[in-house]
Amino acid sequence: MQYKVKIRDQKILLVDDLDYNRQLLRHNLTALFSTHSLKHKAFSYFQAHNAASALQAFSLQLPDLVFLDIELPDGSGIELLKRFKQQKPDCFVVMVSGVSTLDNVKASIAAGAASFIVKPFSADKILAVLKQFDRYFDKVLKTSPE
Amino acid sequence: MNLLFAEDDSLLAQLFMLQAQDAGYQVFWAENGDIAVQQALSYQFDLIFMDIQMPVLDGISAMQMLRQLGYDRPIIAMSAEEVTEEGFDLVLKKPLHWEQVQVNLAQFDVIPQLSLQVPPELKSAYAAHIEESLHQLQMLADSARWAEFSAIVHQLKGSAGSFGFEEISQLADKLQQTWPTLSEEQKQTRATNFLEQCQACNIK
Incomplete structure (x- = not known):
């Protein structure tokens, strides 16, 4: 009897207080996954609109990729990022911010962010992150125990 | 082609912008490494020229920060000294000579812009x-x-x-x-x- 090895879906968590932003991001992620030659493109989405629900969703799903707004109504995205990295150190977190000051970028990197997107969203910014994630996730799969 | 020119010397920057614009390039000037990083993250540039010695954030740190954040577009270092750090696509010796810059520019392509889909x-x-x-x-x-x-x-x-x-x-x-x-x-x-x-x- 033959067994097919199924590579599990990647889990993506989108955290933004504005529903429209999450919809826009999800729509464009799906579009980019389908039109660009990325290796890892099987995915399931989860969403959260504030820090509390993001933490809950994260603990439950342990996603591989997170888009995390830096300013949430009930807490700081950077603090949340630290909690995520404690729970799942190899999680790839992309900070999303309306403000690209060096302090913001540095604080994000120091807290474990893999990348940083400055709003407004553009397809080029999102694609650059997905390519980076593709390379990163390859390494994670190779080093993780079967 | 859209160029980002990161250089703290405003005279050098003005000279470069005049020459490049004459040749049909679009140039945005960043006067230090901090502004260069912020501008680069807009992903609107095909190529970055990065001076090494700059205030606030030097060119090497700026390049390294961008690479760490997954920035995969070409970055050219400009320096009178030798540059050995990994991450630059090319190192141009200062002072720059426009003819030489143009020859080097020819090996880089315009990066097609993707548009965001808004249903x-x-x-x-x-x-x-x-x-x-x-x-x-x-x-x-x-x-x-x-x-x-x-x-x-x-x-x-x-x-x-x-x-x-x-x-x-x-x-x-x-x-x-x-x-x-x-x-x-x-x-x-x-x-x-x-x-x-x-x-x-x-x-x-």
């Missing part, structure tokens, strides 16, 4: 959200609830541009920049002015 129904839903936000802003301004007012302006600044309402985003950005310096009375006037400007935009 029409999502765009019109967001347009309705802007209208509602403006209405809310009016009420908040009438009762001088400035903290809540600022929070909504901040959200508009961050989001409107993604949905194709760049004008609203820019107006919100402008308001935010001067807001902390305004007196209570000035805030009322400025808020009214802002709301009028937004209403004049085509929100559809």
Whole structure:
């Protein structure tokens, strides 16, 4: 009897207080996954609109990729990022911010962010992150125990 | 081709911009590494020229920060000294000679710009959200609830541009920049002015 090895879906968590932003991001992620030659493109989405629900969703799903707004109504995205990295150190977190000051970028990197997107969203910014994630996730799969 | 030119010496920058613009290139000047990183993250440039010795953030740290964040577009270092750090696509010896720069530029390509897909129904839903936000802003301004007012302006600044309402985003950005310096009375006037400007935009 033959067994097919199924590579599990990647889990993506989108955290933004504005529903429209999450919809826009999800729509464009799906579009980019389908039109660009990325290796890892099987995915399931989860969403959260504030820090509390993001933490809950994260603990439950342990996603591989997170888009995390830096300013949430009930807490700081950077603090949340630290909690995520404690729970799942190899999680790839992309900070999303309306403000690209060096302090913001540095604080994000120091807290474990893999990348940083400055709003407004553009397809080029999102694609650059997905390519980076593709390379990163390859390494994670190779080093993780079967 | 869009170039980002990071150089703290304004005379050198002006010279480069004149030569490059003459040859048909678009150039944006960043006067230090900090501004260079912020600009690069807009992903609007095909190529970055990075001086090594710059204030606030030097060229090597700026390049390394961008590479760490997954920035995979070409970065050219410019230096009178030798540059051994990994991450640059090319090192040009200073002083730069335009003829030599042009020869080197030929090996880099324009990076095709991808456009964000905004489904029409999502765009019109967001347009309705802007209208509602403006209405809310009016009420908040009438009762001088400035903290809540600022929070909504901040959200508009961050989001409107993604949905194709760049004008609203820019107006919100402008308001935010001067807001902390305004007196209570000035805030009322400025808020009214802002709301009028937004209403004049085509929100559809």
